[in-house]
Amino acid sequence: MEGTYDFGLVGLGVMGRNFILNVADNGFSAYGLDTDPEKVDALRLEGEGKKVDGTTGKAQFIQHLSKPRKIMLLVPAGAPVDAVIADLLPLMDKGDLIIDGGNSFFTDTNRRAEELQAKGVHFIGTGVSGGAKGARFGPSIMPGGEKAAYELVKPIFExxxxxVNGEPCVDYMGAKSAGNYVKMVHNGIEYGLMQLISEIYDVLKTGLGKNNEELHKIFTDWNNDRLKSFLIEITSEIFVQKDEETGGDLVDIILDKAKQKGTGKWTSQNAMDLGTPIPTIDVAVSMRAISSFKSDRLKAQNLYPKPALPANLPSIQDIEAALFFAFIVTYAQGMTQLVAASKEYHYELDLAVISKIWRGGCIIRAELLEDMRKAFTKKNDLKSLLLDEDFARKLNASVGGARKVAAFAISAGIPVAGLSASLSYFDAFTTGRLPLNLIQAQRDHFGSHTYERLDKEGIFHTEW
Incomplete structure (x- = not known):
């Protein structure tokens, strides 16, 4: 039937098919488009009995949608998004809405919004987190752009x-590319948390000799306490997964080269542009790059023997405290970047709202996010979680464990770049006087870059 479907979706891969089925499950009729007839057939098969259908023809797709049309794109970021928009635009009417649900770089979103606005078509860049399962059963959704345009699709997204507690994990993020930007930083935090978990795994396995069954129990216990989160939960499950071919533990057979799609790098690069330090996220991106040098690492391993393990091993409690501490610091870095970006790009982000919608559905969901929501609700201009009294208590109680674990790992030659970066960031942020006065003196000495003084205002230069 023409003109009767509530929602259209382009890109019927696993994410797209799951999302459109989710829409249909929640009482909205949905129509999909994909150039691959097998993907359309897969949608029809899985959606049998639901108000969902699909096609390979763009004209038919457009004709089946009720006006104003609401079309979501779940295609790879970059040129494919522009290609799909260019393909559909001649068939669309003024007042229709295009939603980019991929991991587009935020400046691309700004450009597309301006181009489409000139043609009378609404556009909202929307971050979607939760993976394939989240898309099917409930993701976290981060829309940004024209607020009036978001209202068109708000009932479907909600x-x-x-x-979480009856509250949908979606809300309007802010103007222009706010949605894609928030999702980018979400992914940067995700990089940091995953790096930290991998380091703690190494400390437990290499440093304390824990086997996979023991690791499963440790992470399961942690997931039942203050570290409760999606990433800790799936980590506990990974340790008991068997390899179908060998019967061994799958985690031990997986090559230690971690790949990346770019959102972590974008987060790190943009933080540099903003002058906002996020060292845990930076080093998480770098460690994935270092992991790619597998053959070189194997050669270097033979040149540089590891030191013997120290006699004093950290306790499981110390290691849990170290991970809890570093988790907080990583979230704090990402949230501080959002504060800076909101000011720079005029997003008007509400970090309490962002914390709220990250509590469920997304990859970085964790019990800690409810505490963050409370902190930003209590003080909506909070510049850093490290300045919140409740988080200060948490950090003061756990930093000792972080120092013990970092010292042990460094003495044992176990790389803990993320934990070390978290500690250094914390120590620098909580130090009233840093040795950077020497750096400014050096700059003035060799380049006449001037300096400021503690005892009076003004700009000064010395002939050294």
Missing amino acids: AVAAK
């Missing part, structure tokens, strides 16, 4: 999003 229906399909994950729910």
Whole structure:
């Protein structure tokens, strides 16, 4: 039937198919488009009995959608998004809405919004987190752009999003590319948390000799306490997964080269542009790059023997405290970047709202996010979680464990770049006087870059 479907979706891969089925499950009729007929057939098969259908023809797709049309794109970021928009635009009417649900770089979103606005078509860049399962059963959704345009799709997004205490994990993020930007930083935090978990795994396995069954129990216990989170939960499950071919533990057979799609790098690069330090996220990106040098690492391993393990091993409690501490610091870095970006790009982000919608559905969901929501609700201009009294208590109680674990790992030659970066960031942020006065003196000495003084205002230069 023409003109009767509530929602259209382009890109019927696993994410797209799961998202459109989620829409149909929640009482909205949905119509999909993909150039691959097998993907359209897969949608029809899985969606049998639901108000969902699909096609390979763009004209038919457009004709089946009710006006104003609401079309979501779940295609790879970059040129494919522009290609799909260019393909559909001649068939669309003024007042229709295009939603980019991929991991587009935020400046691309700004450009597309301006181009489409000139043609009378609404556009919102929307971050979607939760992976394939989240798309099917409830993701966290981060829309940004024209607020009036978001209202067109708000009932659908609120229906399909994950729910925490009855609250949907979706809300309007802010103007222009706010949605894609928030998702980018979400992914940067994700990089940091995953790096930290991998380091703690190494400390437990290499340093304390824990086997996979013991690791499963440790991470399961942690997931039942203050570290409760999606990433800790799936980590506990990984340790008991068997390899179908060998019967061994799958985690031990996986090559230690971690790949990346670019959102972590974008987060790091943009933080540099903003002058906002996020060293844990920076080093998480770098460690993935270092992991790619597998053959070189194997050669270097033979040139540089590791030191013997120290006699004093950290306790499981110390290691849990170290991870809890570094988790908080990583979230704090990402949130501080959002504060800076909101000011620079005029997003008007509400970090309490962002914390709220990250509590469920997304990859970085964690119990800690409810505490963050409370902190930013209590003080909406909070510049850093490290300046919140409740988080200060948490950090003061756990930093000792972080220092013990870092010292042990460094003495044992176990790389803990993320934990070390978290500690250094914390120590620098909580130090009233840093040795950077010497750096400014050096700059003035060799380049006449001037300096400021503690005892009076003004700009000064010395002939050294």
